[in-house]
Amino acid sequence: xxDRYYDELEVGDKRVFRAMTVTEAHIVGFAGVTGDHxxxxxxxxxxxxxxxxxxxxxxxxxxSLGAGLxxxxxxxxxxxxxxxxxxxxxxxxxxxxxxxxxxVVSKTDRAPGGLVVVDEMIxxxxxxxxxxxxxxxxxxxxxxxx
Amino acid sequence: xxDRYYDELEVGDKRVFRAMTVTEAHIVGFAGVTGDHxxxxxxxxxxxxxxxxxxxxxxxxxxSLGAGLxxxxxxxxxxxxxxxxxxxxxxxxxxxxxxxxxxVVSKTDRAPGGLVVVDEMIxxxxxxxxxxxxxxxxxxxxxxxx
Amino acid sequence: xxDRYYDELEVGDKRVFRAMTVTEAHIVGFAGVTGDHxxxxxxxxxxxxxxxxxxxxxxxxxxSLGAGLxxxxxxxxxxxxxxxxxxxxxxxxxxxxxxxxxxVVSKTDRAPGGLVVVDEMIxxxxxxxxxxxxxxxxxxxxxxxx
Amino acid sequence: xxDRYYDELEVGDKRVFRAMTVTEAHIVGFAGVTGDHxxxxxxxxxxxxxxxxxxxxxxxxxxSLGAGLxxxxxxxxxxxxxxxxxxxxxxxxxxxxxxxxxxVVSKTDRAPGGLVVVDEMIxxxxxxxxxxxxxxxxxxxxxxxx
Amino acid sequence: xxDRYYDELEVGDKRVFRAMTVTEAHIVGFAGVTGDHxxxxxxxxxxxxxxxxxxxxxxxxxxSLGAGLxxxxxxxxxxxxxxxxxxxxxxxxxxxxxxxxxxVVSKTDRAPGGLVVVDEMIxxxxxxxxxxxxxxxxxxxxxxxx
Amino acid sequence: xxDRYYDELEVGDKRVFRAMTVTEAHIVGFAGVTGDHxxxxxxxxxxxxxxxxxxxxxxxxxxSLGAGLxxxxxxxxxxxxxxxxxxxxxxxxxxxxxxxxxxVVSKTDRAPGGLVVVDEMIxxxxxxxxxxxxxxxxxxxxxxxx
Numbered sequence: 001x002x003d004r005y006y007d008e009l010e011v012g013d014k015r016v017f018r019a020m021t022v023t024e025a026h027i028v029g030f031a032g033v034t035g036d037h038x039x040x041x042x043x044x045x046x047x048x049x050x051x052x053x054x055x056x057x058x059x060x061x062x063x064s065l066g067a068g069l070x071x072x073x074x075x076x077x078x079x080x081x082x083x084x085x086x087x088x089x090x091x092x093x094x095x096x097x098x099x100x101x102x103x104v105v106s107k108t109d110r111a112p113g114g115l116v117v118v119d120e121m122i123x124x125x126x127x128x129x130x131x132x133x134x135x136x137x138x139x140x141x142x143x144x145x146x
Numbered sequence: 147x148x149d150r151y152y153d154e155l156e157v158g159d160k161r162v163f164r165a166m167t168v169t170e171a172h173i174v175g176f177a178g179v180t181g182d183h184x185x186x187x188x189x190x191x192x193x194x195x196x197x198x199x200x201x202x203x204x205x206x207x208x209x210s211l212g213a214g215l216x217x218x219x220x221x222x223x224x225x226x227x228x229x230x231x232x233x234x235x236x237x238x239x240x241x242x243x244x245x246x247x248x249x250v251v252s253k254t255d256r257a258p259g260g261l262v263v264v265d266e267m268i269x270x271x272x273x274x275x276x277x278x279x280x281x282x283x284x285x286x287x288x289x290x291x292x
Numbered sequence: 293x294x295d296r297y298y299d300e301l302e303v304g305d306k307r308v309f310r311a312m313t314v315t316e317a318h319i320v321g322f323a324g325v326t327g328d329h330x331x332x333x334x335x336x337x338x339x340x341x342x343x344x345x346x347x348x349x350x351x352x353x354x355x356s357l358g359a360g361l362x363x364x365x366x367x368x369x370x371x372x373x374x375x376x377x378x379x380x381x382x383x384x385x386x387x388x389x390x391x392x393x394x395x396v397v398s399k400t401d402r403a404p405g406g407l408v409v410v411d412e413m414i415x416x417x418x419x420x421x422x423x424x425x426x427x428x429x430x431x432x433x434x435x436x437x438x
Numbered sequence: 439x440x441d442r443y444y445d446e447l448e449v450g451d452k453r454v455f456r457a458m459t460v461t462e463a464h465i466v467g468f469a470g471v472t473g474d475h476x477x478x479x480x481x482x483x484x485x486x487x488x489x490x491x492x493x494x495x496x497x498x499x500x501x502s503l504g505a506g507l508x509x510x511x512x513x514x515x516x517x518x519x520x521x522x523x524x525x526x527x528x529x530x531x532x533x534x535x536x537x538x539x540x541x542v543v544s545k546t547d548r549a550p551g552g553l554v555v556v557d558e559m560i561x562x563x564x565x566x567x568x569x570x571x572x573x574x575x576x577x578x579x580x581x582x583x584x
Numbered sequence: 585x586x587d588r589y590y591d592e593l594e595v596g597d598k599r600v601f602r603a604m605t606v607t608e609a610h611i612v613g614f615a616g617v618t619g620d621h622x623x624x625x626x627x628x629x630x631x632x633x634x635x636x637x638x639x640x641x642x643x644x645x646x647x648s649l650g651a652g653l654x655x656x657x658x659x660x661x662x663x664x665x666x667x668x669x670x671x672x673x674x675x676x677x678x679x680x681x682x683x684x685x686x687x688v689v690s691k692t693d694r695a696p697g698g699l700v701v702v703d704e705m706i707x708x709x710x711x712x713x714x715x716x717x718x719x720x721x722x723x724x725x726x727x728x729x730x
Numbered sequence: 731x732x733d734r735y736y737d738e739l740e741v742g743d744k745r746v747f748r749a750m751t752v753t754e755a756h757i758v759g760f761a762g763v764t765g766d767h768x769x770x771x772x773x774x775x776x777x778x779x780x781x782x783x784x785x786x787x788x789x790x791x792x793x794s795l796g797a798g799l800x801x802x803x804x805x806x807x808x809x810x811x812x813x814x815x816x817x818x819x820x821x822x823x824x825x826x827x828x829x830x831x832x833x834v835v836s837k838t839d840r841a842p843g844g845l846v847v848v849d850e851m852i853x854x855x856x857x858x859x860x861x862x863x864x865x866x867x868x869x870x871x872x873x874x875x876x
Contacts, residue, residue, distance in 0.1 A: 018769060029321075038218040067180065088225070097774055170462065175762070178761070317753075329510075329750065369478070370489075379520050457629060656766065663818070669814060
């Protein structure tokens with residue numbers, strides 16, 4: 001989505017993006033950077049006895065991969081303003097492969113660019129929807145002469 | 147908040163948590179794990195010419211630190227279900243020190259524990275609110291005999 | 293232990309702390325940060341032919357997890373002064389889950405806080421003691437009015 | 439030291455090893471891998487008000503660098519058995535450059551190799567001794583024909 | 585370049601790609617993953633006395649950023665076969681911002697796709713060419729129906 | 731090789747160096763630091779359907795391990811000037827263990843040291859040659875009195 005300028009995005013535009021496999025190294029790395037070493041993510045013995053039956057990825061890691069898996073060309077996104085409603089619907093386990101899908105749901109001019117609202121759905125390799133979110137993003141106008 | 151069981155949390159409970167300094171290493175690490183190397187976070191020359199004037203931390207990194215900075219004792223959080231409304235209100239720059247504050251806004255029994263809704267506010271060392279979020283968390287009941 | 297002030301700790305206090313699974317990512321990460329890429333930790337073929345039969349975690353990683361797995365509330369630990377006797381008693385393999393147990397063995401006032409000596413034992417999921425250590429920690433007094 | 443076999447080490451052997459600069463990235467990385475995000479290491483505002491006046495590196499990071507900065511040739515170290523006495527004598531700040539110095543203090547045959555006791559001293563660029571330790575290391579004999 | 589299929593690339597195509605700032609965290613991270621902790625990259629005191637006057641990034645890190653800074657859409661690159669001639673022409677210091685520029689210099693059919701030879705030039709924010717390389721890349725044909 | 735000064739290296743000198751196992755954590759870490767998250771390295775589902783049948787390590791990671799696996803004593807390497815011809819001959823999969831072998835092919839005085847050209851071959855545990863390269867390295871002369 002965000003390889004486009006404000007004027008290049010239309011309500012109803014849909015995109016399916018590439019996928020990434022969530023590895024143990026992602027969970028350990030995410031825990032390390034954020035400090036969230038909660039046992040459901042990092043203690044295999046505890047997780048085995050939990051309803052999940054195994055370690056699960058942080059919901060916020062999965063949500064963040066949603067941003068990391070889309071092309072982010074310089075100059076398009078001016079700011080991520082808001083996540084209107086993020087729902088974590090299914091666990092992501094080590095070895096699952098997730099990808100985001102997005103659809104533009106509204107555009108509001110805010111010269112020189114505008115506010116774009118995007119619905120995001122993150123799916124895994126079994127086609128389960130693991131996370132949904134509505135993003136409010138300030139997108140720049142195409143600079144003159146480009 | 148989440149060093150407590152469902153029955154130990156009351157509507158109106160407020161907590162201020164410890165802080166962490168957001169370093170260049172956090173931004174590089176978060177970009178690496180998530181794949182989000184957007185220029186506002188990783189290209190100092192681009193960022194210098196942007197309205198921010200310098201590189202900014204990923205909003206989702208700041209939000210994730212909100213989870214990483216609170217004590218997460220085993221067995222309390224059963225699942226993070228939803229982020230009802232996340233607003234990124236001010237940029238976090240390299241060297242800023244952020245901490246979360248939380249308040250329980252509602253409790254709904256879902257035996258054997260319950261759903262706890264928490265309002266979170268993340269502030270920096272200048273006391274700016276950089277991010278707010280409403281979290282819906284499934285919290286476990288205190289196990290008998292503990 | 294170190295979610296308490298000096299005056300809140302008593303000789304004989306015992307605590308069992310949460311566990312973490314030592315993953316390949318921990319070993320690669322620890323090797324990377326410290327520079328200790330010794331073959332027993334990083335070369336699976338070499339390790340297979342060694343008496344251990346497989347890669348082992350760095351002893352110092354296991355010892356460091358002992359610090360990382362206990363709640364460290366701001367303001368309690370003033371300084372870690374000494375490790376009196378650290379013994380690495382059994383190997384930690386990839387996938388093992390370790391946790392620390394601690395007991396206060398002595399307290400000596402050093403106004404405004406004091407020196408606390410703690411015996412630490414790190415166990416794995418098979419209940420083997422993999423590491424023991426005696427820690428000398430300078431702990432702060434509870435600040436007035438808290 | 440540990441680029442040598444048991445029979446190549448003599449009591450009184452001394453070595454000065456290379457140095458490494460302890461960066462913010464080391465501290466963030468070590469905190470992440472071990473889970474030890476204590477405020478003295480990670481919260482610049484807190485550290486500013488502490489007796490240290492700034493963030494300090496984890497003692498165990500500095501001690502671990504002592505292992506990472508020496509050449510560790512395959513086949514020499516059979517196991518690190520014990521740290522007899524580790525003392526953290528001075529803080530290591532971000533930007534300090536530390537290096538280990540070692541001296542063999544005793545050798546005891548344990549066929550086919552032996553136990554080597556080594557005194558280690560870690561110094562910084564101001565020549566302060568920041569850490570001392572006595573290491574007990576099981577060292578292999580030179581294999582026949584090498 | 586490699587957001588295109590073989591049949592979409594023409595000899596003479598030129599592209600200038602986005603930039604990234606090389607931080608201390610990149611150097612520490614790259615040293616950690618690869619094991620190359622050479623003093624010119626990791627010992628600030630040593631580097632100060634070297635002809636470079638300060639720490640320099642690994643040449644292979646800069647070369648690797650050349651791959652990491654271009655859009656790599658799934659399905660285009662089948663394999664990186666060869667680096668014909670890589671020259672490290674100027675040092676990259678901490679804080680420098682580098683970007684790759686590429687030009688297609690030849691195409692050779694290798695059904696179902698072909699071999700594409702690309703000249704790469706990596707420049708910094710002072711417009712110095714820090715590295716050049718000639719890459720031989722196996723690129724896939726556009727799949728029918730896409 | 732580069733634990734020696736220029737005058738200590740002779741044309742024809744050959745060395746076989748230690749090995750390291752390439753883990754998922756190396757690939758995730760290398761992708762993170764360089765930004766190269768190409769699907770062949772990071773998407774297990776995509777890689778399964780590719781000719782490789784599974785995720786492969788980045789060629790540049792394998793090449794970089796070639797530098798990380800040789801002893802790099804301070805003061806020997808003045809600069810890595812050129813990689814004359816790097817060929818990626820076979821894939822490196824997660825769990826493969828690679829090591830470099832080197833041979834000095836020429837020496838040219840460049841007072842006070844000289845240019846050393848080295849042929850490198852990286853092999854895996856099945857003895858496949860996965861990568862070859864010719865390195866041009868500026869090596870320092872032995873300082874007087876050492």
